[in-house]
Amino acid sequence: MNAPVPPPRTESPLGKPLEGWRLRLYTIIFEADTPAGRSFDRWLIALILLSLGVVVADSVDSLHRHLASPFKVLEWVFTVVFTLEYLARLACVRHPLRYATSFFGIVDLLAILPTYLALLVPELHALIDIRVLRLLRVFRIFKLTAYVSEYQALGGALVASRRKIMVFLSVVMMIVVVMGTLMYVVEGPANGFTSIPVSVYWAISTMTTVGFGDITPKTDLGRLIASLMMLLGWGTLAVPTGIVTSEMTAQRQRRPTTTRTCHECLTEGHAADARFCMHCGAMLPPYQEGRAPGA
Numbered sequence: 136m137n138a139p140v141p142p143p144r145t146e147s148p149l150g151k152p153l154e155g156w157r158l159r160l161y162t163i164i165f166e167a168d169t170p171a172g173r174s175f176d177r178w179l180i181a182l183i184l185l186s187l188g189v190v191v192a193d194s195v196d197s198l199h200r201h202l203a204s205p206f207k208v209l210e211w212v213f214t215v216v217f218t219l220e221y222l223a224r225l226a227c228v229r230h231p232l233r234y235a236t237s238f239f240g241i242v243d244l245l246a247i248l249p250t251y252l253a254l255l256v257p258e259l260h261a262l263i264d265i266r267v268l269r270l271l272r273v274f275r276i277f278k279l280t281a282y283v284s285e286y287q288a289l290g291g292a293l294v295a296s297r298r299k300i301m302v303f304l305s306v307v308m309m310i311v312v313v314m315g316t317l318m319y320v321v322e323g324p325a326n327g328f329t330s331i332p333v334s335v336y337w338a339i340s341t342m343t344t345v346g347f348g349d350i351t352p353k354t355d356l357g358r359l360i361a362s363l364m365m366l367l368g369w370g371t372l373a374v375p376t377g378i379v380t381s382e383m384t385a386q387r388q389r390r391p392t393t394t395r396t397c398h399e400c401l402t403e404g405h406a407a408d409a410r411f412c413m414h415c416g417a418m419l420p421p422y423q424e425g426r427a428p429g430a
Contacts, residue, residue, distance in 0.1 A: 158420070161227040164220075165396045179220070183272050186213040190267055214250040217269075221247060229398050237401065242271045292382040299378045307371060311338040314364060318357060326353040342368040395419060 163171045186209075192198050193206045221243045225231040234240045246269045315335035322328040327350040328337065337350045341364045352358050395405040399417035411418055 157227045160223060161396075161398070164224055164227060165401075180273055182213065182216060183269050186210070186217075187267065187270055189213070190269075210250060214247050217243070217247045228401065230401070234401060239272070242268060246272060288383060289379075292379050296378045296382040300375055303374055303378065307342070310367070311335055311342055314338045314342075314360065318352065318360060321360065322352055322354060322357045326357070327351070338364060341365060342371060344368045344372070 162169060163175050166172050189206055189209050192202075193210075199206070224234060224240075224243065228234045235244070312335055315338035316331050318337060319328045319331050319334040322334075324330075328334045333350065340347055341361055344365065346365075352361050395407070395409070396403045397405065397412035397415060397417055397419060400412060400415040402412065402414045405413060405419060409419055
């Protein structure tokens with residue numbers, strides 16, 4: 136006689152159910168392939184930009200003198216909204232600590248922490264300018280379906296070309312060290328090249344075509360070396376662009392990806408027909424475009 140099949144497990148080790156309101160809330164907050172998820176991300180980005188505008192406007196002395204009270208009220212409104220959103224994210228994930236220590240989790244916390252610290256410890260009021268880190272949260276726009284493939288293509292090209300870029304940067308560093316040392320010998324302290332590090336700084340600013348002008352060669356040989364550095368800089372700036380572009384061109388079109396997120400390891404970008412996470416192997420919830428699982 137066949138043994139009875141145990142019922143499917145609906146609780147995670149941390150007690151977060153994989154169905155019900157937590158799953159629906161998770162789908163809205165962390166995924167953007169449903170109308171509710173897309174609307175949530177767009178409203179969130181709009182609030183982030185508005186809150187950043189308040190921070191910037193409040194730093195203008197004339198506006199602060201006349202609108203200090205409205206700015207303070209708006210700041211607390213934004214802080215309360217972002218706090219509720221942060222708590223909702225912790226409530227709906229299976230591993231709250233893993234999310235809290237992730238990049239976006241830390242950014243979310245830093246977006247609300249300065250306001251509370253300034254209230255509890257007035258001496259820390261200077262830290263309130265850290266609220267500008269809310270701008271980093273705009274990167275959540277990459278979760279919108281229209282930007283997922285472009286974001287992943289660019290990220291994949293950067294990862295694939297990282298070794299070539301490192302080799303290129305190593306060559307550039309060797310060039311600026313050699314040319315900076317040469318300029319230190321040719322020009323010397325009398326013309327502003329007081330040390331090899333200062334000369335290397337001049338070589339970097341010249342090769343990148345920045346040219347601050349705080350240090351300039353005075354001898355004919357030094358000007359010849361500077362001219363060569365400027366011409367070399369033009370070609371140097373084009374190399375990283377060419378490396379990344381060639382990698383993007385070489386990448387083959389893969390299966391369409393979505394913003395589906397694994398509930399175990401919180402990684403994104405799984406294909407619509409994927410059944411298991413490509414990173415940790417956990418089973419993914421059913422995917423239906425335009426609908427939240429369990430809805």
